Amino acid sequence: MNPFPQLTQNCALACPPPVAQVLPNNPKLAETAIAVEYGHRVKTLRMNQIGGMVVTDADVVNVEAWSRNTLDEFNQANAPAPVAPAWVGPVLAPILNNLNNINNNFNNINNNINNINNNINNLRTHIISLEHNTNARVVNRSKKNTQDLLVPLHDNNNQAPPNFPATRGAFLAANMATCNALLHFYGQIPNNGLANVVKQQLCNFIGLDVMLM
Known part of the structure; x- marks a missing residue:
């Protein structure tokens, strides 16, 4: 089973959930495409929002997990089936490519935030050292x-x-x-x-x- 995740109220209002899948453990192709595209929209909203936290990191993680699980369920259920119609690839490929690009951008943003936090911590340590040394020199001079x-x-x-x-x-x-x-x-x-x-x-x-x- 792959039930739709529980979203925060603000996220649900800003990015309304798609229609429930008929069989969450066996999604149809259209439902799978919708799930992947919905994950894309939630991530885009999270990255572009300014000010209040409309979409939280937890919303992104939960929706991403649901979207990927939907795709996995579809692949597992349709693995033995004949080759999909020619239009499937062109439809899903750009969506998946955009999703991967968003994941990469999201990871880069997290890395930049971590680097900024490290720089702030290093600066704080340096300032503490400078204050200590100033006081130490005054004491030593006496x-x-x-x-x-x-x-x-x-x-x-x-x-x-x-x-x-x-x-x-x-x-x-x-x-x-x-x-x-x-x-x-x-x-x-x-x-x-x-x-x-x-x-x-x-x-x-x-x-x-x-x-x-």
Whole structure:
């Protein structure tokens, strides 16, 4: 059985359902063509509507399933039959082609929406990281004693480095390898190979108030 799906009231008003099939488990050719065309109309209405949600995604999914099931029922019921009349192909082919094009367009729209959502999430993460780093630099600038704890800065993904020295003293005692690793973690290029120059660059970046040169 392939009963017609339950539609939202707005969808049913905007796109009235076709006449019920006489035998839902054995639709006729004309009923099959109507089912495919109705799925096309519902999808087109969903994609073109502006403002309120007249046709919902659930309406599209339900109608698409019913339309495809109708086509499957027709194919199964008529598989052993002789070759269909010559006019069947020209009638159904453009309808099915349009339906496939709409499916592709619908998928592209969903992909674009997902990409926009990802970009928004990435931007939100970056803003959170910038706010954290601004506050961290203010705190670090106030640290004057060797044992004062520092606040690690985050990268663009809002992640702290695994090897950030905990205190001012440990930071100033960090070796060249640690300094270079931190600069690369933050996407900074060391100025040159001199230890004091590289460490000064790193101190300036994290907001530590110190003069090494």
